[in-house]
Amino acid sequence: MQKITPFLWFNGRAEEAMHFYVSIFKDAQVGDVSYYGEAGPGPKGSVMVAGFHINGQQFLALNGGPEFSFTPAVSFVVNCDTQGEIDYYWEKLAADGGKHQACGWLQDKFGLSWQIVPPILSEFMRGIDAKKANRVMQAMLKMTKIDIALLEKAYAGE
Template identity: 65%
Template structure:
């Protein structure tokens, strides 16, 4: 068991979210589901918590009611090895949600994700500050990150 587990608070869509995330990520699985009993506070029989795993990381989803909402102050970064992988996660997670600048999006449940190609981080950490700044400037113009455009900026003289 991992020492720290992300615990995600949903109004009443925890089970939907768990199945959605398990369908998006190829290395994912749904775990246990605990339901509210007669003592509540949720309706008897409704999902209280559901566990799931993505890429070996365990999560817990809670149906806690409308008191708290997700904000972009906390997000999950997806390390993508190719443009095809960026495109896949961007399309799947953005459906029914909203896209933002620099590879950020909020999914249909309001959870924030950063769909980030590995090469972007490598370019931003280049020891040549002119190259990394050109890449940063290019990224700031994007919503979904486009690796060919990053390469153009990186290689520009």
């Protein structure tokens, strides 16, 4: 059992979310699903908690009702080594009503925020050359979806 498990609150769409995320990530699988019984609070027989795994990380999705919703204050970072990976996750996670946002962020159709970024971005930003880091920051701030080639050009001073 992992020490910390993301526990995501949905309003009646936990099972749909589980299947959506499992369909996007290549190393993903459906886990255990539990259902509300006589005691509720959800309708008897409806999904209470849907478990799933992505890249070995367990997630739990609760049908908790309309009381809470996601905000960008919590997001998941997807580290992508290639532009092809960025493009893939960018389109898949924002499909069916999701929203593209600035600087590699997007919100999926459930309102959950994701950051689709290459690890090289943080390497460029934490370098000891402040001028290069500033150029990369300025380039990234103009982007919606991250473009690795443009980041590399900014880092090189082109």
